[in-house]
Each structure stands twice: as structure tokens, then as C-alpha cells.
Amino acid sequence: MSVRPPDAPNRSRAFLAALACLALVLFLLAPAAVHAQSEHGAEDLRPLLSGLNNGRDFDKTAEGIRAIAATGNPAAAALLQSFRAGNLEVRKSDDRIVRVEKRGGETVAIDPLTGEVLGELRRRDTRRISINNNLRNLVDEVVAGMTLRADDPAIRQTAAREMLAAASADNIEPLRAALAEETDASVRQTMERALAASLLRSDASLEDKRAAMETVAALGDRQALQLLTLAASDPELSERANRLIAGVERQLAFWEVAQNVWFGISLGSVLLLAAIGLAITFGVMGVINMAHGEMVMLGAYTTFVVQETIRIHYPGLFEASLAIALPLAFCVSGLIGILIERSVIRWLYGRPLETLLATWGISLILQQAVRVLFGASNREVGNPDWMSGAFQLGGMSITYSRLSIVIFSLIVFGLLVLLLQRTAFGLQIRAVTQNRRMASTMGIRTPWTDALTFGLGSGVAGIAGVALSQIDNVSPNLGQGYIIDSFLVVVFGGVGNLWGTFVGALSLGILNKFLEPYAGAVLGKILVLVLIILFIQKRPRGLFPQKGRAAEG
């Protein structure tokens, strides 16, 4: 149990007595409810329940699972699923198997068969029933068998997928029976594939296998490759099988390249997000800002605080937590940025070495401040549902979190370009950085513009922190991991050029991801660094150097 308030023994005894009374009352009231449920025969499973609780004797538990599945009882699937989810526990007071659920702020024990609430639970009142991965697999398998003909097509689809993954000869008969009455086209397709996969694993006739090979080849994935290789060992089938294998391998090779490009774009978008704020503070203003990473970190912590507040006070808003965090993170990092500029950096313009040391010191101060305030350990920032999971695009899987970050980084970049090119504030920033004195004589309050520009760069870094909190861990060290990469991107792209940062981030991302499979992550990173050094030797001003008078500034 995760709730662990320390309690005095006499208090807990009183509590247990109260619990016993409650249980008694419930017991007296229960029969009506139990009767209503037992029409479905769920009660028939009760004698088999104890078969699930054998401590670490998992073989015996496996027998218990099979025994429950063998009854064909409609309640069996739900029971086994809550066992698989680890929700079944043994109540120590009466050795009864209960389902544990959190309701409101309380943990309650529920009868796993009738759904009747048996009473509240406290820390150490129950003992978990041991389960391991092999048992989880077994439950998936038997539940798939039971739900292959369920009413809900989504459940049938899950069951069919499970059977496809298992590809076991035992499933041929149930699959054929289910196919005979399946009406949903997409479930049908999965079932046909599952059947084909199972046939290849069985000693079916050559005709059956031949047809199955074609169906399996259409899967075009590694499982297909593996099943076809199995079929190729049969001399009668080997010729066709080998041809199909070659086809699948071609497909896989194509998708591998596509996947690498996608990974590269996705890494590039992370680099872009991390570097884009720096492209303003370092690129436009020329401040070597070592505290840039900490601005990102502050953004991530803002997300954490927002999510914590939402979790405690407004749990319904969780899905919108990131949208709420975005403006707040921008403000928090931006204001701290302005504060840093006003208090430290403005005294150090034109002295790059001192700026470097001062901002590095600020970064250490910010890190330790966060450590003192929030603790040294990682903080949990949750993914909203719409950012969890992945979808399949041909032969590659794209995760929603990465896709959202790619789109998000493009939006941030676009807005920033618009801001710099199309607004009065952007004009002022460019004017001040290109010719400070001229801008000043035109009536621009240059110190104010400096502060706002630095605040803008820091705020954008804070926004990046919101996004990075979704893929990285939120700890005081978060920023350190990105500072070097950010500088690399800005320098490589060309200082003072937002488009350079954009192209630089994406090309570094893709280059990294293409090197990684061949050179390994460590060597890959070194190679990228060497390539950049060579490139900077050749073109000291980066990919897109500034031209004209701005270049001398």
C-alpha cells in the first residue's frame, strides 16, 4: 500500500473493531446484492479464487488461472484482468482476496466477484498477490481466448491482436470459429492475419500454409519476417517464402530510413526548442548566456507546479495543464531573465568573458535554489492522455509526444520569426542590436529594449521547458543537458540568424540519428562534434552568416 501514515496501535485496534462492525452490517445487507449478481454465475468462481494466491509459486498460480478460464464464466475475464492489473490483494485480517481500489481519497476493499464494498483499507492491511510477467502473458492469452467473440468490436480487436502476437497453433480453431461470425472488417483482417500466423506455426497442409504466407507477408514487419523464415525451412515452400522475405526486407529497409529521418526531425525539434531562446539572447544580443539551460529548467518546474496545483485543486483540468503552464512558464522565465539582465548582465555588455563567468555563476545559483526549494530528486510531470502512446504510419511508429513537440517547436519558431520581422518591438530589437547609438537617437529606449529582449529569449526558453518536461526528467540538472547542444546549434547555424538556428537544429538532429546506428550513441556524438569543428574552421560564421554592416556589429 502506498498510503503510510504511522498509527498508534490502540487507535488501529479501535479502527479494526469499527471495520469489523461495518463488515458485519454490510454482510447482513449484502445477500440481496449478491443474489442479483450471482445470476450471472460469478459466485461459481469463488472456490477458484484462492487458486490465484500461491505466493511465489507461479506455476501453481498459472494452473489457477487456467482453471478459472476453463469455467467459461462470463465474469472470469474481468476477474483475471483485475488480477493482471495487480489490483487483487489479500486482506490480512481475514485472509480474504479483495480488489483494492482508490475511491476519492480513500482506499477501499471490494469483493472481486460481486463488486460489493467490503470496507476501507489502511497501510499494511493487505498483502499484494504476487504476479510476474509470464503470468501476465498467460492472462492476456486466456482473456484473448475468452473475448474473441465479445460484443464490443474494440475488445475483439484487442483479442485478435493478442492472438496475432502469440501466433500459437492452439488458436487456430477458436480463430476459425470467430472468423465465421465476424462482421467488422478491420477485426476480420486482424483475425485473418492471426490465423495465418498461427497456421505457419502449426503442421497445417501445404496449401493452407502457402495462402497463409501471402497474408503474413502483407504485414511487412519483423514478425512476418520471422514467420516466413520459419516457413522457408520447408523445401516445398522455400522458393516462394524466400521471395516474400526479400520483399519484406526491402520494405523494412525503406521504413528504417524513414524512421531515422523522423527520429532526426524529432531530435532536431528538441534541439530547436532548446536553442531558440539562446538564438535571441546569444544570437541577437551577443550575450554568452550560460544560464540559458536553467531558464529551460525553470519552465519545466513551472509545469510541475501547475500540474501539482491542478492535481490537488482542479483534477478535471489535467488534460489542459500544459496549455495553462505555457504562458506561466513564459512569464516566470521571462521575468527572471529580465531580473538577471537588469541586475547583472547590463553591467557586462561588451565583456564576453565576464558575462560567461557571471551567467555560469547564476546558473549554479538557480540550480541550487531549485534543489533547496523542490528537493534534489526528480519531479513527476505527467503526460496528458493525448500525448501518450503512438500510432503506426506504414512500417514506423510515431509517438504522439514527439509529434506534438515537432509541431509545437515549429509554431514557436514561426511566432518568433513573425515577432522579430513584423512587429514594432521586433523592429526595435533589430535596430538596437544593429546600431545601438543610432537606435537611441531615434527615440528607442535601448536599456529597456535590452531587458525585454533578454526577457523574451528567457521566456521562450521557459516555453521549451514545458515541452521538454514531457520527454526528459524534471530535475535541477535538466538545463545542463541542453546548454552545450544549444550553443552548438546557434554557432553552427550562424549567430544572429533565426533561420540558421532552424536549419542547424534539424540538420544536426538528422545527422546525429543517421550516425547513431552505425557509430553508437557515444561515438556518434563525438563525430558530430568533430564535424562541426571542421565546419566552423571552414566557415567561421556558420551556415548562414550575417552579411553587410550587421556582421561587424
Next chain:
Amino acid sequence: MIGILRRTAKPIALAACIAGASIGNAFAQDDSDTIKVGILHSLSGTMAISETTLKDVMLMLIEEQNEKGGLLGKKLEAVVVDPASDWPLFAEKARQLISQDKVAAVFGCWTSVSRKSVLPVFEELNGLLFYPVQYEGEESSKNIFYTGAAPNQQAIPAVDYLADQGVERWVLAGTDYVYPRTTNKILEQYLKDNGVAEEDIMINYTPFGHSDWQSIVSEIKAFGSAGKKTAVVSTINGDANVPFYKELANQGIEATDIPVVAFSVGEEELAGIDTAPLVGHLAAWNYFMSLDTPENDDFIDSWLEFIGDDDRVSNDPMEAHYIGFNMWVKAVEKAGTTDPDAVIDAMIGVAVPNLSGGYSAMMPNHHITKPVLIGEIQDDGQFGIVWETPGLVPGDAWSDYLPDSKPLISDWREPLGCGNFNTETGQCGGAS
């Protein structure tokens, strides 16, 4: 926000008191009413994430011992220093603790490199260090007591368990530094000795703090779809674990498909992740918070009370400090003095209760006996124990699976008194 402030207020106040206390006592070095205990854990920098907890647990153990009446009729006094995750600073602070603060023993270090950096200091000044973290082995110093697991107390039983579960194909993934490299070398040899083919082993190293796991996870996915049951043995360190697990979950790799067994992921590390998608991934340790023993219940109760936060967790290195501290107390009582030589002699053979319901004993090679437990991650961030060794496993300083260290043994008792005795050449002094 207020909750956070309140939660952190106590440790801060405490740290301030201790800092004050240690400064105050620097002037009273020959104060014979107290015995000083040094705590050498990073409280700032990258390792603070893991080591701060160990400092707290040491303070708790010392406080409890004082409530029991101290040691040899004297009160114990903690001297806390912050080596700030900076390896050379570890050596400096160790020197300061031994020669300036005159501590009787030091409990500290986490990373192997920090231990290697203080080792010469402890040997030179004849201090005592208790090292609480699982490590790669291949070391045995007269002045260091290794209360964490050696590879044969963690890695090898974990691989045995997985092989028993039908795993035939192995990914050894680690961060690129000494602990993963040595452990993987040992594991690779062990797997090959047990008939695993070369092409069924994939070894992958990543830099510290690696955060983009997309290609590696998809490589693992591809490696694991060759028809044989595949598992990942992870020696990935520290912060890099969170993005690794997130990527696994996102790419839909569940523990039922490809289980990951980790040697550096415990309750503390899981506190920063939503564990629902990780259910079933494994960890091998000598202790889990979920252990159902009266000793562990007591330990957790006093820990939560001490730290004043019911959401905190306990983990394996904390138990190692619990064992190490109690061993030291017992050895000092046995020797009747805190003199390092006498305590080092008295340590060997000392046995104290561990939190899994048995006794751990200090062996002549300065490693201890422990049970090995395999746990599966549950959705509440705890581990469900699925397997444990039938008895205690003695820690082996020199692995039998590396050709260079195979003939070496360590025995600090007289007459041998050697940490790396070569049984082939009959000489003390390593492989060469």
C-alpha cells in the same frame, strides 16, 4: 507551493543546525565526550539526487543510536560535508574529515569514480569508509567496507532469473563508464559460458544524461523481434533512465514483450516517473521497500517520521548504510575503542540483522553477505518481489568471469592480510 515549502522546511532547518554544529565543533577537536562520524555524500551537483537521501538516513541512524545511549558511553556526532559531485573534492573532503575533524568512520560516496578518488586518502590516513552502493567489484581495500552489492550479488542472479523465465536473447545497455563496462564484460562472459551465441547478445553504450532514446529503443525493438524471448539488462545510470523508460512506454514495448532488468533503478528513481506503463519491468537489489518483515516496517516507520514526509521511499543503498552502520557500532563495541586498526580487525565476522529478515555478515574480503531479490515494478512505484535467492550470497570482490581477476582472492585476516592475493603466483599484488 506552500506544501512544498513546508515539506522542505524541516530538512533545511536540520541541515542548518548540522552545518552550525560541525563548524562549532571544528574548534573543539579533542572533545572526548563524543565520537564523530563523517558523512561524505554530495548535497549539490548532479549526484545530489541520489546522495542527499543517504545523508538523511545516516543522520537518522546516528540520532537513534544516541537515543539508545550512544556508543562506548559517548554520544555520536555527525560531521556532514558536501563534496558537490566533484570527484577531486571528494578526496579533499575525506582528508578534512579524517585529519581535521578526526572522525572515527566515514559513510559515503556513490559513484565508483568518487570511491576511487578517496581510496588513496583512506589508505594513507588509515581511515574507515563504508561504501553503500552496488558496484562493479574488482577492488578490495583494507580501509573500505563494501556494503553494497558486488556483481555476483546483483547482476548474475538477475540474469539467472531471466534465463529461467525463458529469455534467450540479451541486450546489455549501459551508460559509458566503468561500472556498466565492467559489469557487462562479466555478464557477457557469463552468458557465453552458459551457451548464449554471440549474435544473441547486443551491447550498447550511451553517454551520461542521454535523453534521446528513440533510435536505441527502436533498435532494441528490432533485436527483440527475432522470435526468441529477449530481455534488456540495463546498467543505465541516473537521470538517463527516465527518458529511457518513457520512450519504451511510448513505443509500446511492455514488460511482457521485452522485460528490462535494471541495476540502478530503485524506489527513489521511480518517484519521478508515472510507473503505470512500466509495470512488470524488473530490478535486482538486496532490498526492496515492499519487503514484508517487521524489521523493515520499523525501519520505514522511523524513516518517514524522521523525514516528516509520508511520500518518501526507502531503497537499497539506505539499507546498506543501515547494515554498515550497525556493523560498525557492533565492531566498535567488540573492540572497545574506535581505533581504526582495532575496528578493522573486529569488523570481520560481525553479523547484524538486515531488513529482509536475516543476518548479514562482514566477510574477510570486506564485502558482506546478502540475499538477492528480483522485483517487478508495480503501478504504485513499488516493487513486487518475484524471486529471491534461497540463502545469503557472499559478495565476491574479484569476479570469476574475468580472466585477469579469476585467480585473485581477498582476505584481510592475518596472516594473509591482502586484498588481491594471486592464487596462481602465490603473491599479493594483483594479476601481473
